[in-house]
Amino acid sequence: EKFNELKLFEQEYKALSVSYEGELEEKFKSSRSSVPECFEEYFSDVMLIKRLREVCALKGYRRITPEKSYDEADCDKVKIRDYAPLSSQKLEWLPAVEMTGEGIFIRFNENRIKEWESIIGKRYERMGSNLKMGNMIRDNFSPRYVLLHTFAHLLIRQITIQCGYSSSALKERIYSTYKDSEFNMAGVLIYTSSSDSDGSLGGVVRQGEADVLNNTVLNLLQEASWCSSDPLCIESTDQGYNSLNYAACHACALLPETSCESRNSLLDRVALTGKMEDRSLG
Numbered sequence: 594e595k596f597n598e599l600k601l602f603e604q605e606y607k608a609l610s611v612s613y614e615g616e617l618e619e620k621f622k623s624s625r626s627s628v629p630e631c632f633e634e635y636f637s638d639v640m641l642i643k644r645l646r647e648v649c650a651l652k653g654y655r656r657i658t659p660e661k662s663y664d665e666a667d668c669d670k671v672k673i674r675d676y677a678p679l680s681s682q683k684l685e686w687l688p689a690v691e692m693t694g695e696g697i698f699i700r701f702n703e704n705r706i707k708e709w710e711s712i713i714g715k716r717y718e719r720m721g722s723n724l725k726m727g728n729m730i731r732d733n734f735s736p737r738y739v740l741l742h743t744f745a746h747l748l749i750r751q752i753t754i755q756c757g758y759s760s761s762a763l764k765e766r767i768y769s770t771y772k773d774s775e776f777n778m779a780g781v782l783i784y785t786s787s788s789d790s791d792g793s794l795g796g797v798v799r800q801g802e803a804d805v806l807n808n809t810v811l812n813l814l815q816e817a818s819w820c821s822s823d824p825l826c827i828e829s830t831d832q833g834y835n836s837l838n839y840a841a842c843h844a845c846a847l848l849p850e851t852s853c854e855s856r857n858s859l860l861d862r863v864a865l866t867g868k869m870e871d872r873s874l875g
Contacts, residue, residue, distance in 0.1 A: 785797050
């Protein structure tokens with residue numbers, strides 16, 4: 594059976610959800626932290642990822658042609674374009690860099706996520722349509738992805754204020770349920786990784802301790818409730834690349850491109866804070 598992105602994310606999600614200190618602790622080590630008191634009904638687990646390994650491999654290149662192209666006669670038929678290979682002959686290896694790091698993993702309460710999904714309803718149908726018409730592939734797009742992704746961005750922005758890392762040094766990894774999958778995921782990994790010692794100084798792990806994280810999340814919600822571009826920003830449904838952002842702009846939610854897995858797209862502050870006239874949307 595072919596190993597794909599879905600299986601990779603599901604396996605990572607399972608590994609991140611439990612404490613681990615064993616034979617492989619040079620590459621991966623984690624422990625459970627207490628859930629912040631104010632968010633016990635929203636977070637199921639907070640894991641301190643004291644050590645992780647990230648391997649980035651170069652598979653190939655694309656020039657001019659984006660990730661996928663549409664047949665002009667039928668936009669529903671999507672053709673996935675392959676990378677231009679690195680060699681004229683197929684190689685058994687790829688050039689890669691190995692980096693070590695640390696992070697925090699937050700797993701959300703599945704019941705509260707489903708409750709919110711029923712409230713938010715069809716708000717992100719237009720965003721989903723815009724995604725299909727563009728050249729970005731996101732197989733796990735859903736309202737919960739927007740919620741988790743926006744939370745990750747705001748958390749990174751808040752952490753950089755408090756622990757001294759630059760926003761470009763922190764990265765996100767979003768674990769959201771894939772379409773047609775029976776395995777539910779609702780988690781966010783915020784981490785830093787580097788080829789030298791900068792990836793294991795302990796500053797990010799410290800942010801996952803209950804008292805610190807409690808204040809961090811309260812502060813990020815406070816900051817997210819108002820943007821200097823409001824009310825234009827909070828009411829928007831067509832910002833960013835291919836109109837793939839709603840209430841999210843450079844003043845409130847965007848990150849350096851190297852930190853985001855979705856090109857600073859699929860974001861909406863309303864998913865967390867709601868609107869002034871209807872906070873229940875958040």
